[in-house]
Every structure is written in C-alpha cells, then in structure tokens.
Amino acid sequence: MTALLEADDITKIFGSGVGRRIETVALRDFSFRIETTRPLITGVVGESGSGKSTMARLLLGLEEPTKGAVRYRGADLRHLSNTQRAAFRREVQAVFQDPFESFNSFYKVDHMLETPIRKFKLAASKGEAHQLILNALGAVGLRPEETLGRFPHQLSGGQRQRVMVARALLLNPKLIVADEPVSMIDASLRATVLTALRTLRDEFGISLIYITHDLTTAFQICDDIIVLYRGYVAEVGDVTKVVKDPKHPYTQLLVSSIPRPDPDRQWSEEPEPSALAGTANPDKGCLFAARCPHAFEPCLRAIPQLYRTDARRAATCYLHQDAPTLALDQMDELLMAASGETEPQVTR
Amino acid sequence: MTSILEVNDLRVYFHTPRGMVKAVDNVTFDVHAGERFGLIGESGSGKSTIALAIMRLIRSPGRIESGEIRLEGENLLALSDEEMRQRRLAGVAMVTQGAMNSLNPVMRIRQQFADGLNSHGETVTVDEAREQLVDLLARVGLKPEAADVYPHQLSGGMKQRVCIALAMSLRPSLIIADEPTSALDVVVQRQVVQTLRQVQEELDAAVILIGHDMGLMAQFASRVGVMYAGKLVEEGPVRAIFRQPEHPYTRILMESLPSLDEKETLQVVKGAPPSAADRPAGCVFHPRCPFVMDRCIQEEPLFREVAPEQWAACHLHDEPAAAHSLSREVAE
Structure with missing residues (x-):
C-alpha cells in the first residue's frame, strides 16, 4: 500500500561559511512512513x-532533502502536480511553536478560520461555513463566544494554539505535524492543548507527529517515539518502553535530566564520560561517543546500526549489538508491525 | 534566621x-x-x-x-x-x-x-x-x-x-x-x-x-512563593508546598503537571489567567477556583500563615470546614 507520507532515506545538509563549505548534517539517512490505516501519535524528541x-520542515515540504525523497501518496514532494499539491496541502497540516506568530494580529480570529474554508471551498454557504467553524472549535474544547469576534491578543496562549489546531482540523487532514506546540504555553494551560491533540487521534482518526524537547508531554500523548541525536536516530519504539527503560545512553541521559516535580526525588549527577570518550572522532564512529559513559572500542570505528532490543523498540548502540539488526529504512516496520499486535492505550 | x-x-x-x-x-x-x-x-x-x-x-x-x-x-x-x-x-x-x-x-x-x-x-x-x-x-x-x-x-x-x-x-x-x-x-x-x-x-x-x-x-x-495575577498567593517550604498546597491555584498547578510515571488523564484547568489590566474584584483567582464562595467575589483574602511557616491568601482558611475539604481532597 502507498503510504500517506513517506520519508525515503532522507539526508539534509546545511552549508555555511565561505562557499558553503562548512557542512552541517541536520538529519541523516532517515526513513519513515505514515500510513492511514491506524491513527498514531509519533513523538520526535x-x-x-x-x-x-x-525533519518537520522536510516532511511538510518546506525544505528539500539533500539526498533521498519525501513522498506524498507515492509522489515526490518536489514534483507534485497542482491537484496533488492542493490535496497535500489539505491532508497534511502543521501547527507551529509560537501561536502568536501564526496569526495576523490585524485580523480577528474568524478570518483565520474562514480563509481555509474559502480557499479549499469547504462550504457551500455562509451558514455551512459557520457550522464547520463551530464544530472545529468545539472539538478542541473552545467556546465560540470566547473566541469568535476576538483579536488574537485577546486570547491566551492555550486558546490561540487551540485555534490553530481547530484551523488544521477544518481541512479534515490525515496528518498533523506539530512542532513544539506547547513549549510556549503556560503550565496550567498546556493540558488543554495536549487534550485537543489526543482528541484528534481518538475521535477524528488523525495521525500526529509531535515534535518536542519535552519527554514528559511526549510520554503522555504519544504511542511511539523517535529519539534523535545530532540528526541520527538514537532510539525508536513504544513510548512507554523508551521512557521507562531507555536502552540508548543518550536517552538515559535525557530521562535522568528531567527535573522531577518532587523535592524528595533529587536529580542524579550526570554520569562521567568513559575514558575512551576523549578519543572519539566526531567524523567517525558513534555520534554520542564523546559524551557516552559506556563508550568502548567499537563505538570509535563506525556509526552503530539499529539493534532491535525487543519487538517494540530498537537502539543505535553497540551495547546491544547482540540483538538482531534492523535496517534504518525498516524502522517504520518495527512501529507498524508492533502497532498491530497490541491495541494502543487510549488514555483520556 | x-x-x-x-x-x-x-x-x-x-x-x-x-x-x-x-x-x-x-x-x-x-x-x-x-x-x-x-x-x-x-x-x-x-x-x-x-x-x-x-x-x-x-x-x-x-x-x-x-x-x-x-x-x-x-x-x-x-x-x-x-x-x-x-x-x-x-x-x-x-x-x-x-x-x-x-x-x-x-x-x-x-x-x-x-x-x-x-x-x-x-x-x-x-x-x-x-x-x-x-x-x-x-x-x-x-x-x-x-x-x-x-x-x-x-x-x-x-x-x-x-x-x-x-x-x-x-x-x-x-x-x-x-x-x-x-x-x-x-x-x-x-x-x-x-x-x-x-x-x-x-x-x-x-x-x-x-x-x-x-x-x-x-x-x-528550599522555599517557594507562588505568584498569580500580580499577587503572591502562597509561600512556604518547598516540601510543604508540593505535598500540601494550601491555595487552590497552587494545587491546580501541581495537578496539571504531566507525570513521567504513568499515562494519565490530563487535568484541564478551566479559564485562563486574567490580563493584568482587567483583574477580577475580590480574590484574583475566584473566576477559576473550584472552591469559590460568595465571599471570594467581593472580598480580597488576606495573606496569612495557615500552617507552620506556610502562608496563603485564601478565604477557605477562615472557614474550618471548607479548609478541611481542601486538604482532604488533596490527600486523596
């Protein structure tokens, strides 16, 4: 079956300096597929x-990969026909970090919601358009009387971000890519946005790519998670497994660095890098070796493959080299195959 | 000290x-x-x-x-x-x-x-x-x-x-x-x-x-103060505030924290903080407070010691029965 959206072995290199000769690999050899069969929330941390x-920008077609291709329903994003592009723009939506920047502050919130309806001819009449807006607002837990007719600055960050989710929802998308949607929102309002995102999956069957640096919210709403380190997948799999029992030393460092809101559970000290870490060559070997408390000989020679430590998870770390390897472009199969065997926990 | x-x-x-x-x-x-x-x-x-x-x-x-x-x-x-x-x-x-x-x-x-x-x-x-x-x-x-x-x-x-x-x-x-x-x-x-x-x-x-x-x-x-809409609503030793918050806002803040231990229902707090230009009369938190009483709408609560070294500005602590219900719900 053709995937809704597929990243096929994509690498993105940014050049800088004189003649763009200083190369920064932002994402390397990344493959991922999003199917329409079952809605899932995949976290990227x-x-x-x-x-x-x-990665978010590549999937949305806002950047072009240096190598590889992103395909929407089998067609390369770079060569979409007009019809395909319109469909892509409708089925794949984005929610960004700053809910202020996405608004034009001179227009009322209504304008933000009416524009997509007009552009995509979603409604035959004004009344129908209004009904669509009411439904979308209701789905994200906003009351029309406290949102419509207002200017963006009259709403809280949580409300603004939910208007963005409602706007995405209007287009009846299959996938929403959300880049740090709650990081600028106050603690007491974050739950409102996260709950709205869960509703998209559970009630509207929309898949979500949830990009964040906050492992805690990822744990709360995601089914699967991909941990990236310097453009490379460090660990991937079922979110509960990854967070509760991380296998990659980088994931372990991330989890142990989260400040727990409990004065009696004090932060542990950061583990010292291993003696070998100092000799790690940044151009060769594991990208994390220079900081890794477990670095040993093999880590300095080549980037490790994905080792499938259990059915629902894999890590790119030589500590697990006895486990079967998983080709990078099969990562999605691990998630797909796995998602079939157990029902996702619908927590609400 | x-x-x-x-x-x-x-x-x-x-x-x-x-x-x-x-x-x-x-x-x-x-x-x-x-x-x-x-x-x-x-x-x-x-x-x-x-x-x-x-x-x-x-x-x-x-x-x-x-x-x-x-x-x-x-x-x-x-x-x-x-x-x-x-x-x-x-x-x-x-x-x-x-x-x-x-x-x-x-x-x-x-x-x-x-x-x-x-x-x-x-x-x-x-x-x-x-x-x-x-x-x-x-x-x-x-x-x-x-x-x-x-x-x-x-x-x-x-x-x-x-x-x-x-x-x-x-x-x-x-x-x-x-x-x-x-x-x-x-x-x-x-x-x-x-x-x-x-x-x-x-x-x-x-x-x-x-x-x-x-x-x-x-x-x-070691000690924390909690601000809400320009007011200090609670202050006390960090353990006391995290274990037994005495102001409903602090309590809601604690409850809305996502956990890393188990997947749970996310607590949604109703309303949003008031804009500083348009603050409610009485207690600043009353429009969002689950324990709001008539008094809260008219009268601003005093900031006072409600437990050893723990201070809060909330009318619940003037009414022993109401204060009891707050602490009991926290314990649950």
Whole structure:
C-alpha cells in the first residue's frame, strides 16, 4: 500500500561559511512512513540541533532533502502536480511553536478560520461555513463566544494554539505535524492543548507527529517515539518502553535530566564520560561517543546500526549489538508491525 | 534566621494609555541569608517585574508605587541612582532569561569581566583580573580558555554559565536568576542549575530562582512563593508546598503537571489567567477556583500563615470546614 507520507532515506545538509563549505548534517539517512490505516501519535524528541525541526520542515515540504525523497501518496514532494499539491496541502497540516506568530494580529480570529474554508471551498454557504467553524472549535474544547469576534491578543496562549489546531482540523487532514506546540504555553494551560491533540487521534482518526524537547508531554500523548541525536536516530519504539527503560545512553541521559516535580526525588549527577570518550572522532564512529559513559572500542570505528532490543523498540548502540539488526529504512516496520499486535492505550 | 532581602507591600504599576496595570500588587516576602528561594508563576504573573523592581530597573510607564525593598537592612528604594548603581552586581546580581544575549558580542569575556570591576571602582591589574576570572570560571566548570573568547564561540549552556560567573564577580549577597535555563534543553539545564546551586553553596549567597517549571523548583529551591495575577498567593517550604498546597491555584498547578510515571488523564484547568489590566474584584483567582464562595467575589483574602511557616491568601482558611475539604481532597 502507498503510504500517506513517506520519508525515503532522507539526508539534509546545511552549508555555511565561505562557499558553503562548512557542512552541517541536520538529519541523516532517515526513513519513515505514515500510513492511514491506524491513527498514531509519533513523538520526535531531541535536544536543540538534533534535527527534529528540520525533519518537520522536510516532511511538510518546506525544505528539500539533500539526498533521498519525501513522498506524498507515492509522489515526490518536489514534483507534485497542482491537484496533488492542493490535496497535500489539505491532508497534511502543521501547527507551529509560537501561536502568536501564526496569526495576523490585524485580523480577528474568524478570518483565520474562514480563509481555509474559502480557499479549499469547504462550504457551500455562509451558514455551512459557520457550522464547520463551530464544530472545529468545539472539538478542541473552545467556546465560540470566547473566541469568535476576538483579536488574537485577546486570547491566551492555550486558546490561540487551540485555534490553530481547530484551523488544521477544518481541512479534515490525515496528518498533523506539530512542532513544539506547547513549549510556549503556560503550565496550567498546556493540558488543554495536549487534550485537543489526543482528541484528534481518538475521535477524528488523525495521525500526529509531535515534535518536542519535552519527554514528559511526549510520554503522555504519544504511542511511539523517535529519539534523535545530532540528526541520527538514537532510539525508536513504544513510548512507554523508551521512557521507562531507555536502552540508548543518550536517552538515559535525557530521562535522568528531567527535573522531577518532587523535592524528595533529587536529580542524579550526570554520569562521567568513559575514558575512551576523549578519543572519539566526531567524523567517525558513534555520534554520542564523546559524551557516552559506556563508550568502548567499537563505538570509535563506525556509526552503530539499529539493534532491535525487543519487538517494540530498537537502539543505535553497540551495547546491544547482540540483538538482531534492523535496517534504518525498516524502522517504520518495527512501529507498524508492533502497532498491530497490541491495541494502543487510549488514555483520556 | 536573618533575612537578606525583605520585600514589604511592594506595588509596581504600569500607567498605560488604556489604564493602570497592577503588575505587582501588595507583595510581601523575605529571603533568608544563604537560602534558595523559588518564585513560581505563569507568564504575566508579575514574577519578573519583582526581579526588576529589586534591581530598580523598572522603566516607564512602570513605576514602583509604594513599598520597601530592604537588602541587608538597607532600603534600596531610598537610595540615589548612583548609590543603587553601586549596589548592583556588588550587593545584588542578576542572571536573566536570555543571559546569553546579555553578553556583549564584540568583547572578549575577560574584557566584560574587567568592565564590571572597573565600574565598581575596583582597581586591579590585567593579570589580577584574569586570575580572578579564571577562578570564577573554574567554579562554574569552564576552562580558563573561556576567558579569552568571544560569546559566539561558546554554546548556550556555556554562555549561561559565564553569566553566572560574572554575576559572582563581586560576591553579591543575593543573586536573582530569572528563568536562566528556559532557552536550554534538559541536559544542559541540569548542568546550569546544578552549577548555580554549587556556586550558591560555596559563596553562601542567597539565590532567587524565577520560573514556571515546577520540576526545576522542586530540584532547586528550599522555599517557594507562588505568584498569580500580580499577587503572591502562597509561600512556604518547598516540601510543604508540593505535598500540601494550601491555595487552590497552587494545587491546580501541581495537578496539571504531566507525570513521567504513568499515562494519565490530563487535568484541564478551566479559564485562563486574567490580563493584568482587567483583574477580577475580590480574590484574583475566584473566576477559576473550584472552591469559590460568595465571599471570594467581593472580598480580597488576606495573606496569612495557615500552617507552620506556610502562608496563603485564601478565604477557605477562615472557614474550618471548607479548609478541611481542601486538604482532604488533596490527600486523596
């Protein structure tokens, strides 16, 4: 079956400096498929510079991959026909970090919601258009009387971000790519946005790629998770497995660095890098070796493959080299195959 | 315990064309010598305005209307501008949110350090200054080479640590850190906050950490204050506040924290914080409060001690039966 959206072995290299000779690999050899059969929320986490936002932009067609291709229903994003492009723009939606920047502050919120209806001719009459807007707002838990007729600055960050989700929802998409949708929203309002995102999956059958640096919210709403480190997949699999029992030393570092809201569970000290870490060559070997407390001989020679440590997860780390390998372009199969065997936990 | 900082009845208002905005209203708290105090609040709650008021850096249309800010007994609000300039860095230093952007991009770190010393009349030779800086950099876990570089040659976490080192340069008795890690990711955040903590212990300075991340507060602070819509609504020892919050807002903040232990129902808080220009009468939190009573709509609650060393501004504590229901629900 043709995937809705497929990243086929994509690499993105940014050049900088004189003649663009300093190359930064933002994302390397990344493959992923999103099917329409079952809606899933896939988290993508990593520190700044890990390539997570680059990945979002590549999937949305806002950047072109240096190598490989992103395909929408089998067609390369670079060569879509007009009809295909219109369909892509409708089926794949984006929600960005700053709910202020996405608005034109001179227009009322209504304008934001009416524009897609007009552009995509979603409604035959004004009344129908209004009904669509009411439905979309209701789905994300907003009351029309406190959103419509207002200017963006009159709404809270949580409300603005939910208007963005409602706008995406109007187009009846199959996939929403959300890049740090809650990181600028206050703690007491974050839950409102996260709940709206869950509703998309559970009630509207929309898949979501949730990009964040916050492992805690990812754990709460995702089915699967991909941990990126410097453009490379460090660990991938079922979110509960990855968060509760991380296999890659980088994921372990991430999980242990999260400040727990409990004064009696104090942060542990960051583990010291291994003695070999100092000799790690950044151009060769595991990208994490220079910081890794477990680095040993093999880590310095080549980038490790994905080792499938269990049915629902794989990690690119030589500590697990006894496990069967998983080709990078089969990562999605691990998620797909796995998602078939157990029903996702619908927590609400 | 001696107080290093006493803030009494502080009011900071902004006089905008659309009316007066009470950014900080009637706030009283103190910070003990050598203590780590956390000031929690969402955006617009007034927490950063308090920091700027302590530094006396409130700009027009903002104004400190009334109150006292005493640093080691001395009322900062009564000082002349020049006297206050001398107190900054030497008495109270600040590390800001975008501290990385507060470094001068065209000056080496050591020149910026020397600037701080010179402006406070310290006469040191270039070599002495460098030696002091290297010592400070070592305390924040940076190599001596960091003294000779320009800010862009350092990573975000390193720049933030440089700022902590510079804040320590005249050994202030109080360091205010306003969201020092909000632009950093978790791994670097842990390094920076642990650095701050270690430095605080070595210098025996008091630190006010301002932020909205409850996890960070739990890890760093020994005592915390909770701001809501320009008001301090609760204050107390960190364990007490996290175990047994006495103000409904604090309680809701605690409950809305997503857990890393189990997948759960996300608690949705109704409503949104009021805009500072349009604050409700009575208790500022009453429109969102699940325990709202008639009295809350009319009468502002007093900030008072509701448990040993734990203060809250909530009418529930005047009515024993109601207070009981709050604590029982928390226990459940």
